[in-house]
Amino acid sequence: xxxxxxxxxxxxxRILDVSEELxxxxxxxxxxxxxVTSRADVNLSAVNYYFGSKQGLFQAVYVRRATxxxxxxxxxLHEAEEKAQAEGRNVSLRELVSAMLTPPIxxxxxxxxxxxxxxxxxxxxxxxxxxxxxxxxxxxxxVFDRFVPFFKKIDPELSEEDIxxxxxxxxxxxHHTINHLDRISILSHKACKRGxxxxxxxxxxxxxxxxx
Amino acid sequence: xxxxxxxxxxxxxRILDVSEELxxxxxxxxxxxxxVTSRADVNLSAVNYYFGSKQGLFQAVYVRRATxxxxxxxxxLHEAEEKAQAEGRNVSLRELVSAMLTPPIxxxxxxxxxxxxxxxxxxxxxxxxxxxxxxxxxxxxxVFDRFVPFFKKIDPELSEEDIxxxxxxxxxxxHHTINHLDRISILSHKACKRGxxxxxxxxxxxxxxxxx
DNA sequence: TTATGTTTAAAACATACGTTTAAAAACTTA
DNA sequence: TAAGTTTTTAAACGTATGTTTTAAACATAA
Numbered sequence: 001x002x003x004x005x006x007x008x009x010x011x012x013x014r015i016l017d018v019s020e021e022l023x024x025x026x027x028x029x030x031x032x033x034x035x036v037t038s039r040a041d042v043n044l045s046a047v048n049y050y051f052g053s054k055q056g057l058f059q060a061v062y063v064r065r066a067t068x069x070x071x072x073x074x075x076x077l078h079e080a081e082e083k084a085q086a087e088g089r090n091v092s093l094r095e096l097v098s099a100m101l102t103p104p105i106x107x108x109x110x111x112x113x114x115x116x117x118x119x120x121x122x123x124x125x126x127x128x129x130x131x132x133x134x135x136x137x138x139x140x141x142x143v144f145d146r147f148v149p150f151f152k153k154i155d156p157e158l159s160e161e162d163i164x165x166x167x168x169x170x171x172x173x174x175h176h177t178i179n180h181l182d183r184i185s186i187l188s189h190k191a192c193k194r195g196x197x198x199x200x201x202x203x204x205x206x207x208x209x210x211x212x
Numbered sequence: 213x214x215x216x217x218x219x220x221x222x223x224x225x226r227i228l229d230v231s232e233e234l235x236x237x238x239x240x241x242x243x244x245x246x247x248v249t250s251r252a253d254v255n256l257s258a259v260n261y262y263f264g265s266k267q268g269l270f271q272a273v274y275v276r277r278a279t280x281x282x283x284x285x286x287x288x289l290h291e292a293e294e295k296a297q298a299e300g301r302n303v304s305l306r307e308l309v310s311a312m313l314t315p316p317i318x319x320x321x322x323x324x325x326x327x328x329x330x331x332x333x334x335x336x337x338x339x340x341x342x343x344x345x346x347x348x349x350x351x352x353x354x355v356f357d358r359f360v361p362f363f364k365k366i367d368p369e370l371s372e373e374d375i376x377x378x379x380x381x382x383x384x385x386x387h388h389t390i391n392h393l394d395r396i397s398i399l400s401h402k403a404c405k406r407g408x409x410x411x412x413x414x415x416x417x418x419x420x421x422x423x424x
Numbered sequence: 425t426t427a428t429g430t431t432t433a434a435a436a437c438a439t440a441c442g443t444t445t446a447a448a449a450a451c452t453t454a
Numbered sequence: 455t456a457a458g459t460t461t462t463t464a465a466a467c468g469t470a471t472g473t474t475t476t477a478a479a480c481a482t483a484a
Binding site for chain 4: 011042043044045046049
């Protein structure tokens, strides 16, 4: 007698969870609404009911966690700023790079929460049709703008163009690392394992700092 | 009376050209066979006739230029090796990095030939379903293996794992740069233009060398 | 020319897709 | 309970998809 289905108030969240994962592993076009609803054990119409369209669902997946992640980045920046002020020095390059990379990398390696999946989703979203994803980029740009003055203070000789190019390169390393984390074992003939969250972050931050 | 259609022996190539471009701008699933054949001004069945299936077409697009590009990389490596030997020194880090990055970057900026499109296609192909694309990766891995001893000679303290990670990071920077070349103008508020082929290559090589 | 193999053409097939509709079910509030 | 709102369900719609089929057009060589 327990087969009676009650209304589940978490339907919306379950759809988001499932599609976050599917969109992280495949392109927008390759993920069907039906594959989402069936895996979420939800009626087909639920997607259109809650999100209007497939495109609306995609954007909702993005929005759900984007704000939080960029807040974390700014928070780390402020922490580093205060610490530096207390010690009467500039914010170090390492602190800056770390503030930008730590949230996504930590999320990535946090299997507990669903954040891990989101980071892969995000890296993939960057490659979707430009017009749809420009808004996504905008928010990150605004965050990065707050970092630029600090980079400039470290090396006043750097032009803004130099700084933007290097931030751009940093994001490249990060997104690529995220998307190909499992493939690196192929590349190295199983020589190196994925490694812990701290290990990856350490390698990444070092590479980016030296690149800067 | 010129509307009589002769047999066009270039049908196969035209299909490859068009799909290379479409696959460079969109995911595998988002590109329809019909969009390919109509833009190539070719009958719908031609794709299945020449390539068996859509998947076959995709792989054919990859294979057409992959071998050539990796040959170019190895060629540059040999050139650097001979020059270094003649001068009685080791191959420099810069020469190694340059040998790996120059072919794709030069191709990327070469609007004349169709190579430019191929590089973008390639970067996108890396994100397609793993099982289909592992063969694609295999070839690059084999090429990179030939570079490893030279990196080791430069810095014998480096472990193989270190080297593979850094090669991995390099490819990340490159692919990301390729895929987001137009977006960098957004990121920098139009502060920096795309720049010439040499400029991009120079920035990229420098960043990667320093990262190493 | 005729015969043979290759390439193009148009149509149809079966299926999968995103979305809509309309009614039933579950929940909320009075 | 009764009325009203929100959520879930099943079915259908129209369209787009990859692929197959069958025949016509072409090229080449005997």
